[in-house]
Amino acid sequence: MNLTTIDIIVRRALLENNLPIHYYCEFLFHAATCLRELNFDTLQIVNTANLPVGDYGEVNLPDDFVDDITVCVPNGAGIFPLPKQDWLNPIRIHDVDSGEFVTYPPTDAGTNGLTTFYGLPMGWSYYRNVDSYGMYTGRRFGAHGGTVQGYKVVKERRQIQMTEAFIGSNVVVQYISDGQSVDAASQIDYLAFSTIRSYQDWKRSGNANNDNSPEGRAFYNQKRLLRAKLNPLTIMDIRNIIRTSYTAGIKM
Amino acid sequence: MAVTTIYRITEQVYSLLSGGDPKAASSISMGELKIAIGQTLNAMLKTEYFSVNLKMGELIPNGSVLALYENIEVVSSNGKSQATLPIKPLKLPRNMGVWAIYPKYDNSSNYEYDKEFIPLQMGQGGLIKSQPLFNDLLGLVGYECFGDKIIFTKDIKNLFPDVVLAMRLAVMDISQYDDYTALPILPEMEMQVIQEVYKLFMSQPAADKVVDQTIAEGAGTPANQQKQTL
Numbered sequence: 001m002n003l004t005t006i007d008i009i010v011r012r013a014l015l016e017n018n019l020p021i022h023y024y025c026e027f028l029f030h031a032a033t034c035l036r037e038l039n040f041d042t043l044q045i046v047n048t049a050n051l052p053v054g055d056y057g058e059v060n061l062p063d064d065f066v067d068d069i070t071v072c073v074p075n076g077a078g079i080f081p082l083p084k085q086d087w088l089n090p091i092r093i094h095d096v097d098s099g100e101f102v103t104y105p106p107t108d109a110g111t112n113g114l115t116t117f118y119g120l121p122m123g124w125s126y127y128r129n130v131d132s133y134g135m136y137t138g139r140r141f142g143a144h145g146g147t148v149q150g151y152k153v154v155k156e157r158r159q160i161q162m163t164e165a166f167i168g169s170n171v172v173v174q175y176i177s178d179g180q181s182v183d184a185a186s187q188i189d190y191l192a193f194s195t196i197r198s199y200q201d202w203k204r205s206g207n208a209n210n211d212n213s214p215e216g217r218a219f220y221n222q223k224r225l226l227r228a229k230l231n232p233l234t235i236m237d238i239r240n241i242i243r244t245s246y247t248a249g250i251k252m
Numbered sequence: 253m254a255v256t257t258i259y260r261i262t263e264q265v266y267s268l269l270s271g272g273d274p275k276a277a278s279s280i281s282m283g284e285l286k287i288a289i290g291q292t293l294n295a296m297l298k299t300e301y302f303s304v305n306l307k308m309g310e311l312i313p314n315g316s317v318l319a320l321y322e323n324i325e326v327v328s329s330n331g332k333s334q335a336t337l338p339i340k341p342l343k344l345p346r347n348m349g350v351w352a353i354y355p356k357y358d359n360s361s362n363y364e365y366d367k368e369f370i371p372l373q374m375g376q377g378g379l380i381k382s383q384p385l386f387n388d389l390l391g392l393v394g395y396e397c398f399g400d401k402i403i404f405t406k407d408i409k410n411l412f413p414d415v416v417l418a419m420r421l422a423v424m425d426i427s428q429y430d431d432y433t434a435l436p437i438l439p440e441m442e443m444q445v446i447q448e449v450y451k452l453f454m455s456q457p458a459a460d461k462v463v464d465q466t467i468a469e470g471a472g473t474p475a476n477q478q479k480q481t482l
Binding site: 005006007018019020021022023024025028029032035036063064178 | 310311312346347348351352368370371372373376380383384385386389390392394
């Protein structure tokens with residue numbers, strides 16, 4: 001992938017506008033703002049971090065965290081995604097003596113024998129309801145699938161809270177970065193060059209706050225083109241998706 | 253056309269003011285005229301920028317006189333580095349009077365004339381610290397100009413103890429030109445500067461004739477209208 005830097009984009013903008021270096025900062029500010037906006041929905045810089053799980057199941061969010069993609073349990077070469085558990089209480093409790101945050105006592109859901117782990121039923125009836133051929137006969141009326149293991153992103157705490165039954169010392173978090181934590185090189189997809197340039201020109205124009213101005217529309221058009229350029233789908237991919245959706249069946 | 257020098261312009265103005273060869277008892281000196289020429293040129297260069305460059309939408313002050321100063325010392329101050337402007341340049345938009353500042357990081361290297369520091373407007377140095385992406389200015393070194401002081405965003409003196417600076421400043425520093433060095437001014441300015449300086453000094457009494465009540469020519473001239481005597 002060809003990458004560029006903000007510095008290159010900014011200096012190019014100065015050259016194109018016949019401006020001296022005294023305008024560097026203004027163009028830099030606009031480029032940074034544009035990069036931030038593009039990261040939310042277009043460039044989506046995805047970072048992956050292996051983060052430790054604390055004493056009360058908390059995971060501190062990275063500084064550039066915008067939104068979570070997956071929180072996974074690492075196991076060998078694989079990572080296994082956990083689901084979100086919105087029932088988790090974002091309020092922390094602390095030990096009355098030490099003052100330190102502690103885990104909640106186990107909830108009913110945590111001790112429910114009819115729950116599953118990664119889709120594998122944990123209840124005793126699973127092993128009982130089999131026929132003489134070892135085939136599962138079902139009949140687990142009222143049981144539900146899914147797992148109580150999981151996480152909740154608590155943005156106000158800047159933490160991820162794991163369920164109390166979580167076993168493991170770390171999780172792998174894939175998240176959308178705001179792109180603001182990149183270093184001096186600030187590597188940016190080269191395809192975004194024109195989009196950032198058009199944003200700079202828009203914000204320097206007299207129509208900086210008008211989305212429907214010619215400059216604003218030029219930016220959104222460039223953004224649309226960028227999204228098209230970034231789309232990885234090829235005709236072969238689409239064909240393959242269709243072909244893999246076929247399953248062999250009995251010929252009637 | 254002869255090369256324009258400060259001496260040549262001074263002489264021309266002086267001749268006009270004196271109505272011929274300068275008189276020995278003139279109240280105007282060559283030194284005074286040279287200073288006035290420098291001042292007039294700076295005013296004209298600034299006017300030129302606003303009336304010509306800006307009007308055409310050109311922000312780069314092409315045609316300006318840029319004085320180059322080298323070997324300017326850098327000192328550490330309050331966790332940052334600072335330097336002093338050798339001369340106050342023209343006040344142009346975005347402080348373009350301080351056209352460029354280049355480093356020479358050690359004695360054995362050259363001035364980095366292709367890698368100038370990044371100019372910031374007054375107060376921006378503190379503001380950008382709040383912005384995660386460019387609080388380090390992408391690793392570059394910026395500077396703010398407060399009066400005659402240049403404050404850098406980093407302590408470059410601490411990083412490079414032997415660092416010295418070169419500065420290009422938009423100013424016609426008349427002290428940099430001796431009597432016989434060509435002045436880097438626009439040819440169309442020559443006539444204008446002569447006229448402007450002449451206007452400045454035309455009210456000065458010229459040493460022309462002896463005013464003496466005892467001679468017939470001076471008889472009847474009131475004392476407050478008398479001109480300088482030899």
